[in-house]
Amino acid sequence: MIRLSTRYVQRNDIARNLVPIARKNATIYFDKNRTTSAKRNHFPFIPATAMTFHKSQGGTFDQIVYSYDKKHDQQLFYVALSRVTSIEGLFNVSSDNNCTFYRGRRTPGSLLPLKNEFTRLAGNTLRTNQDSILEFLRAKQSALFLIFNCQSLRAHNNDLTDAVTQECLTVTSRPIGDLCPVKCILLNGQKVFSVVVYISPNQHINDIVKFLHFVLLPYTPGGVAELGEDYDKMSMILEGDFNIKFSSDEAQPLISFLENRLNLKMNTARNIPSTNYKTTLDGVFSRFLNDIKSEIYISYFSYHKPIITFLYNEVIDRIRKKIGEGPIYVSIDETTDVEGRYVANVVVGLMHEDKCSKSYLLTCEELSNLYDIKSNFGFITQSILKLENATLLLDENLEIVENTKSKLGQNKGPIAEKIDKKYKNVLEKNIGLKAMSTIGNILNGNNVDEDFPNLTPGEVTKFRYAKITSCDVERSFSKYKNILRSNRRSFIFENLKHHVVVSCNSFE
Numbered sequence: 191m192i193r194l195s196t197r198y199v200q201r202n203d204i205a206r207n208l209v210p211i212a213r214k215n216a217t218i219y220f221d222k223n224r225t226t227s228a229k230r231n232h233f234p235f236i237p238a239t240a241m242t243f244h245k246s247q248g249g250t251f252d253q254i255v256y257s258y259d260k261k262h263d264q265q266l267f268y269v270a271l272s273r274v275t276s277i278e279g280l281f282n283v284s285s286d287n288n289c290t291f292y293r294g295r296r297t298p299g300s301l302l303p304l305k306n307e308f309t310r311l312a313g314n315t316l317r318t319n320q321d322s323i324l325e326f327l328r329a330k331q332s333a334l335f336l337i338f339n340c341q342s343l344r345a346h347n348n349d350l351t352d353a354v355t356q357e358c359l360t361v362t363s364r365p366i367g368d369l370c371p372v373k374c375i376l377l378n379g380q381k382v383f384s385v386v387v388y389i390s391p392n393q394h395i396n397d398i399v400k401f402l403h404f405v406l407l408p409y410t411p412g413g414v415a416e417l418g419e420d421y422d423k424m425s426m427i428l429e430g431d432f433n434i435k436f437s438s439d440e441a442q443p444l445i446s447f448l449e450n451r452l453n454l455k456m457n458t459a460r461n462i463p464s465t466n467y468k469t470t471l472d473g474v475f476s477r478f479l480n481d482i483k484s485e486i487y488i489s490y491f492s493y494h495k496p497i498i499t500f501l502y503n504e505v506i507d508r509i510r511k512k513i514g515e516g517p518i519y520v521s522i523d524e525t526t527d528v529e530g531r532y533v534a535n536v537v538v539g540l541m542h543e544d545k546c547s548k549s550y551l552l553t554c555e556e557l558s559n560l561y562d563i564k565s566n567f568g569f570i571t572q573s574i575l576k577l578e579n580a581t582l583l584l585d586e587n588l589e590i591v592e593n594t595k596s597k598l599g600q601n602k603g604p605i606a607e608k609i610d611k612k613y614k615n616v617l618e619k620n621i622g623l624k625a626m627s628t629i630g631n632i633l634n635g636n637n638v639d640e641d642f643p644n645l646t647p648g649e650v651t652k653f654r655y656a657k658i659t660s661c662d663v664e665r666s667f668s669k670y671k672n673i674l675r676s677n678r679r680s681f682i683f684e685n686l687k688h689h690v691v692v693s694c695n696s697f698e
Contacts, residue, residue: 253279260292337429338496366401378507387430425478436460436470453477457484502688509550517541532557543651551694585630587658
C-alpha cells in the first residue's frame with residue numbers, strides 16, 4: 191500500500207509534504223460467532239475535534255495536534271503542550287509550514303518575577319532530618335555507631351561485616367530477645383566490642399538482667415577469672431532496643447547491673463524519648479571510651495528514632511596524624527551561634543609554600559562578657575569577610591588590615607576614637623603581625639630594615655599563603671547550622687563542642 195501511494199504521489203506531481211490516504215478494505219462482524227459480517231471499502235478516517243486553548247484546559251488526551259504560531263503567548267503555549275500524556279502523542283504543525291521553534295529564547299517580562307522566585311527557591315532547598323543524618327554518616331569523620339529499630343537481628347546477621355568490622359560473632363537468640371557482639375578495630379588501632387541487643391516486649395526486668403548476664407559473662411571480671419582472657423578490659427558499646435522505660439524506676443536494676451558488673455555507664459539521657467510516643471525504650475551504654483557522645487535524631491517513618499554514637503577523641507587523633515610534625519598555623523576566631531552565644535573557635539592547619547592548606551577545627555569554647563560589644567562600622571565586617579578568603583596571598587591579607595586601619599582613622603566621634611585607639615594598640619602589641627609584615631615585604635622583593643625573624647629562605651616561602659585570621663569557622667557554622675535546631679537546644683556546651691568538632695572536620 192505504501193509503494194502504491196508513493197507511486198501515485200510521483201505520477202500526479204503531488205507535494206511531498208502531503209500524505210496520501212488510500213482506500214482500505216475492512217470486515218466487520220456483528221455477532222460473537224462471527225457468522226454475520228459486512229465488508230466495507232472506505233477511507234480510514236477517525237473523527238477528530240478542534241478546540242481552543244481555553245476550552246482544552248483541564249483535559250487530558252493521548253494524542254493532540256497543536257497548530258503552532260510564534261504569536262501565541264507563553265501561557266497559551268504551556269496549556270497546549272501540557273494536555274498530552276506523552277511526547278509520542280504530540281504533533282506540532284504550523285499554518286505556514288515553518289519548522290522554526292521560537293520558544294525559550296527569552297523570558298517574557300510578565301514571567302520574569304515568577305522565574306526569579308523559582309531561582310530563589312531552588313537555592314534554598316528544604317533540609318530534611320534524613321538529609322542531616324545521611325550527611326553526618328557519609329562524612330565518616332570518626333567511628334560511628336548507628337542503631338535504628340534493631341529488630342530481626344538474625345535476618346541481618348550477614349549485613350554486619352564491612353571494612354571496619356573484623357569479626358562478627360554469632361547472634362545469640364532466646365525467647366527473651368536477641369544479642370550480637372561485633373569486634374571492631376578503629377582507625378587508631380583501638381579495639382571496641384559493639385554489642386547490639388533487642389529485647390522482646392513485656393519482659394520482666396530480672397529476666398532481662400539474667401539474659402544479659404549469661405551472654406556477656408566473658409566480659410565481666412568473674413568471667414575473665416574462669417576463661418583466663420582480658421575481655422573485661424576491652425572497650426565496649428552496648429546499644430539497642432531494651433523495651434523497658436528507662437525514664438521510670440523499673441529500669442534501675444538493669445542500669446545498676448550493667449554499671450556494677452560490666453562497668454557500662456548509660457550514655458544516653460533517661461528522660462529524652464527515643465520513640466515517637468515519648469517513651470525511652472532505646473539506650474546506649476559504654477565503658478573505657480572517653481568523650482563518647484550519643485545523639486537521638488527525629489524520624490517520621492519509624493516508631494523508634496535513630497541514635498548515632500561517635501567518638502570525639504578519634505577525631506582529635508586523626509587531626510594530630512594529619513598535622514604531623516610540619517609547620518602549622520593556629521587561628522582563633524570569634525563568632526555567634528544561633529542561641530546568641532559568643533564562641534571562640536580554634537582552627538589549625540599545615541603551612542605549604544605552593545598551595546592552600548586544609549584547615550581543621552580543633553575546638554570551640556564559649557566566651558563571656560562580650561554581649562554588650564556592638565559595632566556599627568560596616569567596612570569592618572567587609573574586611574573580615576575578605577580575610578575569610580582562603581586563596582588570598584599574605585600581602586593581600588596585610589593590605590586589607592592596613593586599609594581598615596586607614597578608614598578607622600578617618601572616622602570622627604568618641605566611639606570612633608575609642609575603636610581606632612583600640613585597633614592601633616592591638617596592632618602595635620601584635621609582634622606576630624609585625625613579623626608577618628616583614629615576611630610579606632621580603633616575598634614582594636622589598637628591602638627590609640627592621641629585624642628579620644630567625645627563619646631560613648625555605649621557611650619564608652611557606653608563608654606565601656599564610657592566614658592572619660580564620661577563613662573556615664564562619665563557613666563551618668553556616669554549613670552545620672542545623673546542629674542547634676529547636677529539638678537540640680538542650681545541649682550542654684561541652685556536648686555541643688564535641689559535636690561541632692566531629693561534624694566540621696572531614697578527612698580525605
